[in-house]
Amino acid sequence: MSASNRIDSLPNPGDAIADDLIAQIERRSSRVGIIGMGYVGLPLAQSFAAQEFDVVGFDVDSEKVAQLNRGESYIRHIPSDTLDAMCRDGRFHASSEPDALRYMDIIIMCVPTPLTRYREPDIRAVEASTRMIAERLRPGQLVILESTTYPGTTDEVVKPILEATGLLAGREFFLAYSPEREDPGNAKYRTVAIPKVVGADDDNSRRVAECLYNQVVVQTVPVSNSRTAEAIKLTENIFRSVNIALANELKVIFTEMGIDVWEVVDAAKTKPFGFMPFYPGPGLGGHCIPIDPFYLTWKAREYEIATRFVELAGQINTSMPRYVIDRLAKALDERFSRGLNGARILICGIAYKKNVDDIRESPALRLIELLEERGAHVSYHDPYVPTIPQTREHGPLAGRTSEALAPDTIGAYDGILICTDHDDVDYRALVDHGALVVDSRNILAKCGLHAGNVVKA
Missing domain, CATH: 3.40.50.720 (NAD(P)-binding Rossmann-like Domain)
Known part of the structure; x- marks a missing residue:
């Protein structure tokens, strides 16, 4: 024995x-x-x-x-x-x-x-x-x-x-x-x-x-057992990652067709069975959804199993910041015949989700980096994040402070990019005084703010 x-x-x-x-x-x-x-x-x-x-x-x-x-x-x-x-x-x-x-x-x-x-x-x-x-x-x-x-x-x-x-x-x-x-x-x-x-x-x-x-x-x-419990957590967030990726891909497709993806999802969710609404955005943030899928893909390699579906969702979601930047650049070119180089851009909201002060894995941080790589001068406004703290991946951004929103300062920017849809933001002022407002969260439509200077991304 x-x-x-x-x-x-x-x-x-x-x-x-x-x-x-x-x-x-x-x-x-x-x-x-x-x-x-x-x-x-x-x-x-x-x-x-x-x-x-x-x-x-x-x-x-x-x-x-x-x-x-x-x-x-x-x-x-x-x-x-x-x-x-x-x-x-x-x-x-x-x-x-x-x-x-x-x-x-x-x-x-x-x-x-x-x-x-x-x-x-x-x-x-x-x-x-x-x-x-x-x-x-x-x-x-x-x-x-x-x-x-x-x-x-x-x-x-x-x-x-x-x-x-x-x-x-x-x-x-x-x-x-x-x-x-x-x-x-x-x-x-x-x-x-x-x-x-x-x-x-x-x-x-x-x-x-x-x-x-x-x-x-x-x-x-x-x-x-413990493995089952560990798998449950990953499953919950992979489910969200995959469905958000689907919404993001549909956004890209429908935008080219002249269709508003947010209107599509809002109408589809009235079906009382067989559909669950997920919405597109500028990328994934937080400590869970951008990270958890990669924990499974890493472990699956030990068993020589490919996680193609999960990895594709990750690729789509991580591509969204570049897509949003391209939409902003296109809007600047069409309206003002100018590019991002030298443009003054205001990021509205850098927390990874609305009404919190958490910036972990926030797509806004990547958006700032991408914009500055293309020569833009970037500031941000966030009522929940007065100063950007030190982060592992975006250290050079630490210490930057939130800009106040006032009519004269809003008007000084070539473009305003809404990244986080906080409730405590004067969106009316952005629309009334901003030259161009690019909305990646559809918050302006939810507020009933429709104007010619608004572009969805």
């Missing part, structure tokens, strides 16, 4: 350890540590604190930690009043001290998983966080990965690092994967209102993780 079979045949001490942790969770005496205080980690910390769990938010950025402990939020949809109340109640504090992980009963990783410059997964933050946990791992802890990643990360990367301590998952500690489903700025579907998928590779880990999330979200959806 193999060593693994002998272990499997023995009574599992993890059963009793899991029962004890479940009891702690249900009486709110378990301590929750969340690694990564960004757009996923901080809302999750708020959700646990609201249910009277003691929460420690870990982050390597000492400035963020100090700001959080002062009760000051840097994420727009997490009000500072809410954060301050969490701190004053003693339910939350932030730390950059890894040794505090020893005292956590639950540790949740919400760290970035971007792509490398070669469009391959960069899970260095996951690996580093896992090693940090392993150095302090003790029996009875539950470790959960929430970061978006490829199927197999939890059992191929995280589990071996943790089990190198000599402790076994499902017997002495517990390990699960639960994909984040945050939608920043969505007032209807905040963290607690979104069902939570939970996957683990042993029964004890699954039931402890399911119990944990049952305390804070509207519904948990347990699945058979």
